Amino acid sequence: MSSTTSSTQRPTWRTIALILGLASPVFGLGWNCKDIMDAGVHWNLGKLGGKHSVSWQDIQEGQPTASNWTFSLNLCDNLGKEKDVDEKHQCPTNTNICAVERDFDPDKPNEGNATVRKWVAIAGEFSMNTGVHLEVKPTRLKTAGSHADAQREGLRLEMTGGRDPLSSPKGIQQKAVIELVCNKKMTGWEPKEQPKVKSESLAKRDDEIAEALKVVSYGEEDVRGEIWGILRLDWQSQYACEDAADIPQDPSTSWGFFTWFIIILFLSIAAYIIFGSWLNYTRYGARGLDLLPHSDTIRDIPYIVKDILRKAQGSGGSRGGYSAV
Ligand SMILES: *[C@@H]1O[C@H](CO)[C@@H](O)[C@H](O)[C@H]1NC(C)=O
Numbered sequence: 001m002s003s004t005t006s007s008t009q010r011p012t013w014r015t016i017a018l019i020l021g022l023a024s025p026v027f028g029l030g031w032n033c034k035d036i037m038d039a040g041v042h043w044n045l046g047k048l049g050g051k052h053s054v055s056w057q058d059i060q061e062g063q064p065t066a067s068n069w070t071f072s073l074n075l076c077d078n079l080g081k082e083k084d085v086d087e088k089h090q091c092p093t094n095t096n097i098c099a100v101e102r103d104f105d106p107d108k109p110n111e112g113n114a115t116v117r118k119w120v121a122i123a124g125e126f127s128m129n130t131g132v133h134l135e136v137k138p139t140r141l142k143t144a145g146s147h148a149d150a151q152r153e154g155l156r157l158e159m160t161g162g163r164d165p166l167s168s169p170k171g172i173q174q175k176a177v178i179e180l181v182c183n184k185k186m187t188g189w190e191p192k193e194q195p196k197v198k199s200e201s202l203a204k205r206d207d208e209i210a211e212a213l214k215v216v217s218y219g220e221e222d223v224r225g226e227i228w229g230i231l232r233l234d235w236q237s238q239y240a241c242e243d244a245a246d247i248p249q250d251p252s253t254s255w256g257f258f259t260w261f262i263i264i265l266f267l268s269i270a271a272y273i274i275f276g277s278w279l280n281y282t283r284y285g286a287r288g289l290d291l292l293p294h295s296d297t298i299r300d301i302p303y304i305v306k307d308i309l310r311k312a313q314g315s316g317g318s319r320g321g322y323s324a325v
Contacts (some may be wrong), residue, residue, distance in 0.1 A: 008147060031129075033075045034136045036075070036255040043180075043244065044156055047187070051079060053073075054233075057069070067102065068104035075157075078125065090119060092124070094128070097162070098120070100120075101119065102115060129167075131165070132162075138155050144156065147286075152182075154179065154180045154241070156178065156179050159176045160174065160175045164229055170295065172220070174230075175229070176231040177230060179232075179233070180235045181236050181237075186212050186236045187212070191210070214234045216233065217232045218232070273293065276292065
């Protein structure tokens with residue numbers, strides 16, 4: 001083997017590792033809603049994952065301003081796109097927290113089809129669009145510092161990454177401050193049912209319809225001399241409690257489709273090999289490697305791989321002909 005090939009191969013692997021390293025935050029690997037830690041306390045907010053929406057009318061001087069804001073959020077994944085909504089009227093796919101402003105007529109509230117004025121991406125993974133990453137900062141309330149915080153059990157999540165407008169580097173930076181407060185009587189999905197949970201022993205729901213997720217405010221705030229758009233949310237949930245991460249998760253929900261797919265694939269391959277070997281043994285009296293089904297093909301694999309590699313390198317490499325095996 002010539003030295004040129006080996007020296008060009010090693011940087012290739014280094015480049016691949018570098019690309020993977022750079023790409024991992026792009027796919028949101030840095031933030032896991034199922035394993036959040038601050039001050040030595042763990043939280044698993046996996047059961048709060050999924051889309052939540054809450055509407056809010058900005059009331060100023062006792063009068064509502066003429067807008068109706070709808071905030072949509074997903075702590076665990078991006079919001080994706082809604083098929084039946086115009087592209088211009090929704091945030092990009094990678095958004096985790098999106099605000100949509102609609103016309104609001106106090107005389108005709110609850111008008112679902114009111115005109116959309118704009119969307120604001122508050123938090124999301126926008127490294128592909130703008131170079132700005134999703135950043136999530138968790139803070140345990142009990143040790144957060146203020147007297148009011150010390151009385152409460154839960155965590156504060158500060159999520160950033162968006163700006164208004166998103167396409168402009170001069171857009172106003174956006175941030176969501178979500179206070180997740182422990183409430184053992186609420187899942188966090190009220191007034192709706194928590195989806196896909198069969199036996200929910202934890203949540204004994206009260207009869208009155210309480211809203212778990214509430215908007216405190218959305219507007220511009222001065223953050224150390226900079227203007228930010230800040231969304232403040234209050235969220236009551238049992239998953240914000242400090243002992244909630246220790247509660248065993250329902251195994252049927254934590255075993256995803258992919259896990260089952262791998263297990264079934266593995267079992268099928270195992271069954272195929274065992275049955276094939278048994279056939280070869282009983283029919284042809286095969287022994288050793290010959291027992292395996294397609295033993296000829298399996299024996300050829302190293303040669304096939306070498307051939308492919310040689311062809312792949314052949315275009316740029318200086319090597320000619322076959323090297324000794
Ligand atoms: C605000 O807009 C949302 C979404 O279209 C709608 O469901 C809600 O009823 C509106 N609220 C008011 C008070 O108009």
